[in-house]
Every structure is written in C-alpha cells, then in structure tokens.
Amino acid sequence: MTTVSLSSKDQLTIPRNLLDQLGLTAGSRLQVSVDAQGRLMLVPAHHEPEELFRNHPQVKRVLSLDDMERAIAAAVARQRP
Template identity: 40%
Template structure:
C-alpha cells in the first residue's frame, strides 16, 4: 500500500505507484470525491482527447444546415417578442 505524508499546508506528494496507476503527470488535475459510504475516491480530472471521440455523436439525427439554424433562432426570437 502506498503512503503519503500531509504537510502543515495541506499538501502531499502522490506516490509514484498511484500516479502511474492513474496515468497522471505534473500539471494534471485530480478530483477528490467522497462516496456514499464516506470513502475518498481520487480520479484524474483531465481526459485524454482520444476519450472524447464520439461523445457528441447522436445516431439517426439528420445534420442541420446553417440556414435551418438561423431560421430556428429567428423563430425563437420572434416567439419571445410576441
């Protein structure tokens, strides 16, 4: 089990074993979460850009043209004014 010491300023060094497991490097951010049982979970707050692939893709949705977007914006603005 990896162990770290907390300084008087609340700082610590993440042990190499844990850094390697989380695939984090200097400058990366970490999230500290407390789960329902009171356990602390540490996870990387940064994602590799490759993990974002396909995140916004929706199946069976027809792409919308710029003209259709402009028309929808104009209609929404007209409804607000009415």
C-alpha cells in the first residue's frame, strides 16, 4: 500500500506508478467517494454519465415497471424448452 500526503492546498499527489497502473494522465477525471469503512475511494471516471447517452435516439415509448416485468417473464418463457 502506498501512503500519500495532503498538501497545504488540500491536494493529493498520486504516485506515478499508480497513475501508470490505472492509465491516468493529466486531466483524467476520478470519481471520489467514502466507503462504509471510512476509506477514500478514487475510481477512474472513463465516461461522464451524460456522454453515454449523447448520441442515442430519443425514447419514444415509456414502459411501466409492470410492463417491463411482463416482457421479461415472456422472454424467459420463450427460452425455456
């Protein structure tokens, strides 16, 4: 495990070997959270959520949860011998 220090400007410097291991470069974005044990979690944010849907067609039909459950049950029933 690697230890890092918090600077006087409240910044962390991630060691080069970890940056290389994660494929991070200057400008890379990280998702930050604290887990149930109080650990700081840094996860590479390879995509912003809105980017995932930017070029997808607009939704024209909305299904209720009941409709979705019926469709799933029908698909499962079709796959059974």
